[in-house]
Amino acid sequence: MTPGVLPIRVAVLGAGTVGAEVANQLLTRAADLEARVGAPLVLAGIAVRDLQAPRHPALPKELLTTDAESLVLGAHIVVELIGGVERARELVLMALESGADVVTGNKALLATHGAELFSAAERVGAQLNYEAAVGGAIPIIRPLRDSLAGDDVKRILGIVNGTTNFILDRMDEHDDTFEEALAEASRRGYAEADPTGDVSGADAAQKAALLAGLAFHTHVPLESVSVEGIERITPDQIRAGRETGHVVKLLAICERVTAADGTVGVSARVHPALLPRRHPLASVRGANNAVFVEAEFAGSLMFYGAGAGGPETSSAVLGDLVSAARRHVIGGPGLAAPPSSGLPVLDPGLVTSQYQISLTVRDEPGVLARLAGIVAERGVSIETAQQTRAGVGGTATLVIGTHRAPEAALAAVVTALGDALEVAAVAGVLRIEGE
Known part of the structure; x- marks a missing residue:
């Protein structure tokens, strides 16, 4: 033990995959972590629901407890890894109000109650760190909060859900259907037993709310993030994108934008999009994540x-833990949330986008001209048009790429095209990003 320096008591809440790994590293790397902090980190205990459940790596039974409240109130730093929202909120608030710092990887908690928790931390000078909440092992929170604090972030494009990236990658590389790719993701352990939170975009939306709030210094409520999942992506859409030099990715997009009406604000959204294959994010394969700033x-x-x-995720948690512990050694209040910029979160209909619309149309002269008129009547212009293949029964597949236009106008175009006599079906609609 470092002479004259008191131990820093650490409570770990949860002993799942990440919690057990964090606890194990606190025990097995104690000397190394003490050298980095300047004081010993003592694992005070691990709160669990079931004392007898098997865990990997194995943990000393005497450190396990079901009394999370007593553990929290006796700690200097609380590591919350239980997941969920309400129970986690209760314990994190208890920790912060007692003056303890908190490290969490709970994106759902922060996306739902972040403003309340940061306010509680600021009142008592505690610190709330959450690097593991977005991107697992990827360091993105500290770069946005600290390294780019003197810069102006304009835009963030993120692949922040490994399950959906794996599925879309399989569909692109192996021509799998969505169902086939999801089954393979489940077989490899990339997809949960219930993958709804991933494939619906809900998981990525929570992360988008956190990234947007941090990058643009404004509160972004989770309900203001527009969300579309990948459940309806078809092999035909993947192939059509490939033919135009694009790849489909589920993106979390956070940007400072000027809407068509002149309003300056923040947009946060999650949806599948076409990326040019030359874009750095297009090369992100398998279950990996990436954030492009x-x-x-x-x-x-x-x-x-x-x-x-x-x-991997324990790396981010331990980085936050070492940062919080160093503050205990040095002294001083925790990092407060930055002052609000006051930027509004814009209605998604005001944001400008670019669409690629795949249509099954009558294979006859004049169809494109008539459809171009329908598009122009709604204030949108066509950038590209390509007939990709002949269909059955006198139909053809027509892929239209639009210029950028307000989202509301583009949505009106899709509806009007679907009602046109020349159109048998709107086969798919994807936004184009990263051009």
């Missing part, structure tokens, strides 16, 4: 790595 002065930055996994 565009800043005014730093330019383009990319953060890439494993988005999940016990050892």
